[in-house]
Amino acid sequence: MSGLNPGEDRPENMGERRKAPAPRAKPYRPAWVAACIGLILTGIAAYAVARWERRVTWTEFEGVAATQLIEMQNGVNEYLGRLVTLRALFESANDDVTRSEFEVFGSRLFENHPGVLRVNWLPKVYRKERAEFESEAINDGIPAYHFKSLANGVVSVAPESEFYFPIYFSTERKISPVYGADYSTDPIRWATLERARDSDTVAVSPTRLFKNDNGGAHGVLVAVPVYVKGTSRATIADRRRNLTGFVVGMFDLSQLLQSIRSVTPESAAVVLTAYAPEADGKAESRPDYSSANATARSMQAFEQGQYWSGTLRIGDANWLAKAVPAAGGHLMEHYDRALTVLAAGSAITIFLSVYLGMASRNSRELALANRRVLELAQTDILTGLPNRAFFLEQLKDAGSDPLQLGVFSVLMVDLDRFKNVNDSLGHAAGDALLRQVAVRLRSALRSEDALARLGGDEFAIIQAGQHDQRANSTDLAGRISKLIAEPFQLPGNQVEIGTSIGIAIAPEHGVDREQLLKKADLALYRSKSAGRNCFTVYDEAMSAELEARNTLEGDLRDAIARCLFEVHYQPYFDVETGRRRGAEALVRWRHPVRGLIPPDQFIPLAEETGLIVPLGEWIIRQACDDATLWPADTMVSINLSPVQFKQAELFDVIETTLRNSGLSAERLEIEITESVLLERACENLVFMERLSDLGVSLALDDFGTGYSSLSCLTTFPFDKIKIDKSFMGNLSAQYKSAAIISSIVTLARGLGMSVTAEGVETIEQLDGLKQLGVNFAQGYLLGRPVPTAELEKQPVIFRPRRDAA
Structure with missing residues (x-):
C-alpha cells in the first residue's frame, strides 16, 4: 500500500526534470492563476489519492479480519465439537464411565x-447420594474430597441441598482443589448449566476462574448436557427429568484464540479481540479476550472507534469481535502516493512528471497484479503446484513444442491409502502429507518436466521427450513409487502410503490432450485394480475393457428397471444342534445373453454408479417377502453396501418393508462391515440404535479383516460377529487360526454376542468350530446359495456324513 518513493525516479522522469522552466510571462496574473489552479488541483488530487489509499487499505484489512474471524470460528467449533464428542462417551456407553x-x-x-x-464431569447428585459420592472419590485417590460451595466467591463446604453438581471427574491432577466444586452454588455457573440443560445445547459464559496455574483470573465455561441414554429430550420437562450431568470445559479463551490464529500467515497483521456478550451491549464493560498482544496504537484505535467488528459464535452466544491493524503491519494506513502528489504539485512540469511516473508505476503494478491473479488461478494453493487448468495448457504446449518433436509422456499419479490418513489423523494431517508428497515428486523430476496437482490426492506429470520414452517413463514411475513408499513424518505420527501410476505416451497413444489424459486415467485404473502400489502403461485392451464396462453398466441399468435379478439364499446352522437357524440373501443377475452373473462382477460397478441403492431396496423387499414363507424360527440376513448405508431414507425403507411384508423385525438380520462405520460415526450409531429398537438384529460382517473391530464392538449395538472365511482354510492345520477364533468367541461371550463362522467346507472345520464354542456355521459343506424354492425343500437339520472329504 506504499506510494511512489521520491528517491526512485525513473530515467525518463529525471530527464524531464532537467528541462528549464518556461520563461515567466510579463503579466504575472496568468502565472499566479496557473499556480493557484495547480495547487488546488494538487490538493484535490492528494486528498482523493489519500482517500483511495485509505479505502483500499481498509478493504484489504476488512478482508483479512473477516478471514481471521472465520479461521477463529472454525477453530472454536473444533474445540466445542471435541467437547460434544466427550458427551458421546457417556451417552453411548452401556456401563458407567470410570474415572x-x-x-x-x-x-x-x-x-x-x-x-x-x-475438562470436568459434573454428575447430578441427590442429597442421599452425597456421602456415597464423596467416599467413592476418596477411594479413587482424590484426597479429602468433599462438595464445595462457591457462593459469593468464597470456597467452603457445600450446605445441604436437594441436589448438587460437583466436579467428580477432571483432567486436573487428583490433588487439584477444583475437585468437589459444586457449580449449582455459583449463580453464574448454575445459570449456564440451566441454559444448556433446558435447550439441549452447548452453553457458554465467561466466569472467574476457581483455579488457574497460569495466574489468569478470567476463563470461559462451556457446558454440554448429558442425558440418560435412550430417554426423551423433546420438551424442557423431559430434559430436566432425564438429565444425568454435564461435561464442562474451562477454557483460557485468549490462549485458545492465539493458538488458532497462530497457524495462519496473516495472523500477525491484525489485532483481534473478543468480548463476552452482555445484556447492556456495552463492550467497554466486558472483559476482553485478545488473540494477540495489544499495543498502544491498537488500544487507541479501539477507543476512537476505528476498528472492524464481527460476530464470533461460541456455543449459544454471540461474542463481539473487534479488529484493528497491527502496529507496523502492512495493513496500517499509508499515504505515500498522496504525499508524492502533494510534493509534485509545486510546479506544473514536476506535477506532470510525477503523474506520468505514477501512471507508469500503477500500470506496472496492475500488470503484476494481473499476473499474480493469473498465477493464483492456475496454482494449487495447498501444494504450490500448478493446478488442472495450467496443466492442460502445459499439455497443449508439450504437443506443439518443436523441440520435443511431439514425444512426451503423461503420468497420472494417485496416492494409495490416503483416505485412511484423512479418516484416522484428520484433514490437517492429510494436507501436510500432500505437501510432503509434492516435494518428493519435484525431487524426482528434471527442470524440463512438468508437475501438477489435479485435485484430491491425484497428481499429473508431463515428462519431456527422450530417446527411449517408454523405458524412461517406466523408470520415472519406478523411482516415484520408491520415493512415495518411504515413511512420511507427520506431527506426532509416522505414516506409510503407496502410489498407483498410469502412463500414456505421445505420439504412440495419440496427441490429443483429452485422449492422452483419458488413456493415462485408464492405465491408472488398471494399476488400482491390480492391487495398487504399481504402475501401468496404457494399451488398447484397456479401452476395450472400458467399452465393455460401459456396456455392462447400461445392461445393469436396464436389468434394474426390468427386475432381471434373483435372490438366492445360503443357509447357516446351529453348530450344537445342527438345526437351520437362518439364511443369507445373495443377489444374482440373470443376464439375457451372458446367463447367471455372480455378484462380484456387477456389485462393485453398482456401487460406483450409485445403482446399488435401488438394487439394495429391491433385495430387502424380496428377501423379506420370501422369508415370510419360511418356518417362524428361521431368520433372513441381508448385507448392506457402504454406499447403501449412507442413504438417508434407509431406515424408512427397512421399516416400510417389514410392515408391508408382515415379517417380524426379530427375524431380520442386517450385516454390516466395519469399513461402513469409519465415517459419520454419530449418524451411524443413531441409525443402528433405531434398527435395534425396532427389533432388527445387527451382525458385524467379515470380522478380523479390519483394524477397528474392537472399537466397533464397544461402540455400536451389534448382536452377532461373523468370522471371515479367510480363517477357515488353516483352521485344522495351523494353531494360530484356532487361537484367533477362540479369542473371538471369548470376546463375543463377554459382550453378550453370538458368533457365526463363514466358509465352512469340511467336517474337520465344523468339528473344530464346535470345540471352540462357535454358535453358527455357514459354508458349502452346509449348503450352497439356492433359490428360495429349493431352500424350502432342503432339510432343516444338518446331519454330516463322516466319510465326506
Missing part, C-alpha cells in the same frame, strides 16, 4: 489443543 476412562479419553481428545485449562 480412568474419562481422564484418558479427555486428555487425548484435547491433546495439543492449547487453551483448554481442564
Whole structure:
C-alpha cells in the first residue's frame, strides 16, 4: 500500500526534470492563476489519492479480519465439537464411565489443543447420594474430597441441598482443589448449566476462574448436557427429568484464540479481540479476550472507534469481535502516493512528471497484479503446484513444442491409502502429507518436466521427450513409487502410503490432450485394480475393457428397471444342534445373453454408479417377502453396501418393508462391515440404535479383516460377529487360526454376542468350530446359495456324513 518513493525516479522522469522552466510571462496574473489552479488541483488530487489509499487499505484489512474471524470460528467449533464428542462417551456407553476412562479419553481428545485449562464431569447428585459420592472419590485417590460451595466467591463446604453438581471427574491432577466444586452454588455457573440443560445445547459464559496455574483470573465455561441414554429430550420437562450431568470445559479463551490464529500467515497483521456478550451491549464493560498482544496504537484505535467488528459464535452466544491493524503491519494506513502528489504539485512540469511516473508505476503494478491473479488461478494453493487448468495448457504446449518433436509422456499419479490418513489423523494431517508428497515428486523430476496437482490426492506429470520414452517413463514411475513408499513424518505420527501410476505416451497413444489424459486415467485404473502400489502403461485392451464396462453398466441399468435379478439364499446352522437357524440373501443377475452373473462382477460397478441403492431396496423387499414363507424360527440376513448405508431414507425403507411384508423385525438380520462405520460415526450409531429398537438384529460382517473391530464392538449395538472365511482354510492345520477364533468367541461371550463362522467346507472345520464354542456355521459343506424354492425343500437339520472329504 506504499506510494511512489521520491528517491526512485525513473530515467525518463529525471530527464524531464532537467528541462528549464518556461520563461515567466510579463503579466504575472496568468502565472499566479496557473499556480493557484495547480495547487488546488494538487490538493484535490492528494486528498482523493489519500482517500483511495485509505479505502483500499481498509478493504484489504476488512478482508483479512473477516478471514481471521472465520479461521477463529472454525477453530472454536473444533474445540466445542471435541467437547460434544466427550458427551458421546457417556451417552453411548452401556456401563458407567470410570474415572480412568474419562481422564484418558479427555486428555487425548484435547491433546495439543492449547487453551483448554481442564475438562470436568459434573454428575447430578441427590442429597442421599452425597456421602456415597464423596467416599467413592476418596477411594479413587482424590484426597479429602468433599462438595464445595462457591457462593459469593468464597470456597467452603457445600450446605445441604436437594441436589448438587460437583466436579467428580477432571483432567486436573487428583490433588487439584477444583475437585468437589459444586457449580449449582455459583449463580453464574448454575445459570449456564440451566441454559444448556433446558435447550439441549452447548452453553457458554465467561466466569472467574476457581483455579488457574497460569495466574489468569478470567476463563470461559462451556457446558454440554448429558442425558440418560435412550430417554426423551423433546420438551424442557423431559430434559430436566432425564438429565444425568454435564461435561464442562474451562477454557483460557485468549490462549485458545492465539493458538488458532497462530497457524495462519496473516495472523500477525491484525489485532483481534473478543468480548463476552452482555445484556447492556456495552463492550467497554466486558472483559476482553485478545488473540494477540495489544499495543498502544491498537488500544487507541479501539477507543476512537476505528476498528472492524464481527460476530464470533461460541456455543449459544454471540461474542463481539473487534479488529484493528497491527502496529507496523502492512495493513496500517499509508499515504505515500498522496504525499508524492502533494510534493509534485509545486510546479506544473514536476506535477506532470510525477503523474506520468505514477501512471507508469500503477500500470506496472496492475500488470503484476494481473499476473499474480493469473498465477493464483492456475496454482494449487495447498501444494504450490500448478493446478488442472495450467496443466492442460502445459499439455497443449508439450504437443506443439518443436523441440520435443511431439514425444512426451503423461503420468497420472494417485496416492494409495490416503483416505485412511484423512479418516484416522484428520484433514490437517492429510494436507501436510500432500505437501510432503509434492516435494518428493519435484525431487524426482528434471527442470524440463512438468508437475501438477489435479485435485484430491491425484497428481499429473508431463515428462519431456527422450530417446527411449517408454523405458524412461517406466523408470520415472519406478523411482516415484520408491520415493512415495518411504515413511512420511507427520506431527506426532509416522505414516506409510503407496502410489498407483498410469502412463500414456505421445505420439504412440495419440496427441490429443483429452485422449492422452483419458488413456493415462485408464492405465491408472488398471494399476488400482491390480492391487495398487504399481504402475501401468496404457494399451488398447484397456479401452476395450472400458467399452465393455460401459456396456455392462447400461445392461445393469436396464436389468434394474426390468427386475432381471434373483435372490438366492445360503443357509447357516446351529453348530450344537445342527438345526437351520437362518439364511443369507445373495443377489444374482440373470443376464439375457451372458446367463447367471455372480455378484462380484456387477456389485462393485453398482456401487460406483450409485445403482446399488435401488438394487439394495429391491433385495430387502424380496428377501423379506420370501422369508415370510419360511418356518417362524428361521431368520433372513441381508448385507448392506457402504454406499447403501449412507442413504438417508434407509431406515424408512427397512421399516416400510417389514410392515408391508408382515415379517417380524426379530427375524431380520442386517450385516454390516466395519469399513461402513469409519465415517459419520454419530449418524451411524443413531441409525443402528433405531434398527435395534425396532427389533432388527445387527451382525458385524467379515470380522478380523479390519483394524477397528474392537472399537466397533464397544461402540455400536451389534448382536452377532461373523468370522471371515479367510480363517477357515488353516483352521485344522495351523494353531494360530484356532487361537484367533477362540479369542473371538471369548470376546463375543463377554459382550453378550453370538458368533457365526463363514466358509465352512469340511467336517474337520465344523468339528473344530464346535470345540471352540462357535454358535453358527455357514459354508458349502452346509449348503450352497439356492433359490428360495429349493431352500424350502432342503432339510432343516444338518446331519454330516463322516466319510465326506
